[in-house]
Amino acid sequence: MLDALVIGGGAMGSAAAWALAGRGADVVLLERFEPGHTRGASHGASRIFRLAYAEPDYIRLARRALELWRELDPALLELTGGVDHGAVGLIPDALAAAGVPGEWLPPGEAAERWPGLRFDGPVFFHPSSGRIHADHAVAALQAGARARGAVVRHETRVLSVTPRGDDHVEVVTESETLHARRVVVAAGAWTSKLLPGLLDLRVTQEQPAHFAPLASSFPSFIHHRGDRSVYGLATPGEGIKVGFHGTGPVVDPDSRSFQPEPTGMAELRDYVREWIPGADPDDATWISCTYTSTPTSDFIVDRVGPLVVLAGFSGHGFKFTPAIGELAADLVGPPRFRIPQRQVYSGS
Template identity: 75%
Template sequence: MGSAAAWSLARRGADVVLLERFAPGHTHGASHGASRIFRLAYAQPDYIALARRALDLWHKLESETGHPLLDLTGGVDHGLLAPIEDIAGALAASGVPGQWMALEEAAARWPGLRFTGPVFFHPSTGRVHADNAVAALQSAAITRGAVVRHETPVLSVTVRGDDDVEVVTAGETLRARRVVVAAGAWTPKLLPGLLQVRVTQEQPAHFAPLDPAAEWPSFIHHRPDLGVYGLATPGEGIKAGFHGTGPEVDPDHRDYAEEPRSAAQLRDYAREWLPGVDPDATTPISCTYTTTPTSDFVIDRTGPLVVLAGFSGHGFKFTPAIGELAADLVGGAPAVARFRLPYAR
């Protein structure tokens, strides 16, 4: 999100310095790896609108950098009827294509998935290459004049006045009229008391496909207990995971270790619902979720600070549009109502 904000601000001619805590391509947060789901399929119109804007900006970023980032494979929601009906209705009201599919048709098209309930297909769904996207955002920002400094942890952010923020790193103190804070799991440490989020360590996994040439959609399985998401990650396998079930962690003291009970539960899920994979051939993944009580994002301004936080395990698809909203806020625009800071001010 910080890299997207840097790109958007640099495009507007701002004097931008992007401070990154870690080296390029690190695996300590929530934005690493080769695949994140992109989808317009939400039940809330403002999320659909934000995803549509992100789609345009992903294509713009691809054009600016010459690197393909987004691959639209199509996607399905299946399982419980009620949430899928809400999504289908919202997409129809927004003019986004989608269709209900018979179980036999879905099973024939995607034999790697097992379907027993309603299936709704939406073609404008796919995957974004996460590592390449972050690198492209930073490259495009640099081309537009931004300065990017890796391995430069921010130690403190202090508001000194209406147009004066002090940012302290190990090597220097910077002063700026506006500061965008997009610190992921480190947000509560950097801005204590400002917002309420829960930081968890999640562990999806890549499963080896039985047929490497088989077609896979991105998928969401709506269930009464654990929501499941998944997609094909070229070169790595079929990624699947439970949504937001991991233990709370301190991001500076994570063990990155696979939790045996959760791993076994995910393998059992694959054994029952993913007939196209070897459920015992897995490569675990460790990442963080930073989740608000409502799972809505925080994209807001308080004084000279713009805060981007709480992306709750579903934010990556929106990245360039969130960067654009951050630039709008820097310029004095009001926040979108859904994304305002609802907690401590």
Template identity: 75%
Template sequence: MTPDVVVVGGGAMGSAAAWSLARRGADVVLLERFTPGHTNGASHGASRIFRLAYAQPDYIRLARRALDLWRKLESETGRPLLDLTGGVDHGLLAPIEDIAGALDAEGVPGRWLRAEEASERWPGLRFAGPVYFHPTSGRVHADNAVAALQSAAAARGAVVRHETPVLSVTVRAENDVEVVTPAETLRARRVVVAAGAWTPSLLPGLLRVRVTQEQPAHFAPLDPALQWPSFIHHRPDLGVYGLATPGEGIKAGFHGTGPEVDPDHRNFAEEPVHAAQLRDYARHWLPGVDADATTPISCTYTTTPTSDFVIDRTGPLVVLAGFSGHGFKFTPAIGELAADLIAGARPLPRFRIHKTGR
């Protein structure tokens, strides 16, 4: 086969790239090594936080574009994906003031609440210090989002193949990239590599990322009728995030604290010390849950040294990497940026490969 573009990796980012490229009329083949809905990477599950609340204007603008595209995807597929429940930041004041200032400068609504006022509104949470509330926040259904992106891409002519691992990606010439699978060799003018934790093995030496196994959990709510915003707790030692996942409980986790792993040799097992620390956190800060009634979750983070994303082009390759921990909300906008790079656009400075220590 000689498609215009081969996309390697059928998680959120690769699927979004395939959708954006197919919308522009490109001949696209999307290759995913696992079955639909698998739990081996970073795109599975029923909930991811959506928020515009960043201290950096370029991230705010990217999230705004993603909001528009999530709604477009919902309209195109008939699937509800994004639920705006509102979100809060609390804890250390300085980073929250930076976020509030950036949102205000970009014209994004938000307001400060006293901790007592926030606790009265959301009794399932305990708050530290002033609370910043931003209504344009909520959750995206991750599994449904990936499925919707793939179905929308296929409806526009993209070929989507699961259970098709890519063994190698080799640039042969300026407009000739060889993609080898166990069954065949494909040639394309351009290739998008969005392989998550498997990116370093497919593109050795190109960028530095750290692959970790993270362990959030769903906690059983004591009162299912309580309303929950998405929340970020800024702490000196580590960040904590959480949100309600309908049908599964209240999801909470520590941000980026897991051990480094090989994605092909994970045991998916609950790490007892980490799990105990998360339960202790829930006992103190989440009075609306049963801290001992948990369902552990295992996923991977793929993180650059700066925690910025890689959305860049090198020759005929477009590389999408380093999204774990805070990338999912931006998914359709990142797919659009990938399609822009394929069309010859200049990469955005924040997302260049050199920013990750190359």
């Protein structure tokens, strides 16, 4: 019987396998699709990294993730600085309380620094933000897991997950039945299909885009606009990535269209035209991805019997990836291998 079996080879599942293998676990990672696939939420060239949260738990978790990203591969994370503008709320106060550097800039000074963006009020700048290469990160986590002794299997679809006791889970794939003491479910948009009735998750198809750059210097940015916030960052070789946060239609991950919705396209172009003078609104390459979200937008890292569940990260989870893997390994608990002493971080 395996110490741990991980279902889902996106960012979180790969991080869990990496962390578990690092502690000496006998672990197998199963991924339904081929390496580098684009059907879920972990693909692409860029994700925002930031410590800028209003919740102290998220700040602590991001700090731990920063340490682990550096441990995994320093080239994965590039700090470019980040800005928040609009209704930024308690973020500056929370960062100050945590000792994280940040400063307020008047809109004119911010526009001089970053002429590719337009501001209509004070801008909060935090230098500890940047970007992570998503595809490279997933590949590095899987390579690191293998180097530590994990088995990684792609194109292996899991059909069912059945607890058989406190320390036994049966996992049926299309070709075999596996048994493990613990199972980590990190299946993204497919989580509710594997664990029906357990979680309240909403799967949407989002459509950010890469717009052709007209300016050369961009921080990562969040424009807080009530319930329709906008995020963006420069993606080398791709353009300026811009997207509305969590506004796409609800979809079934097995039957979504991958096609951008015309009204959403027009609204995003209009936003770029008004707020991002450093990008061409009429020259865009559209992206299709899924969000899997909880009602509160807080993600789930929890254990139910022998099942460890990682879910609901879409929209802001990627930055925390290696720290989530560490938390998953904590929840798997002490099997036949030694767990080193360390501090445990928990999300909000």
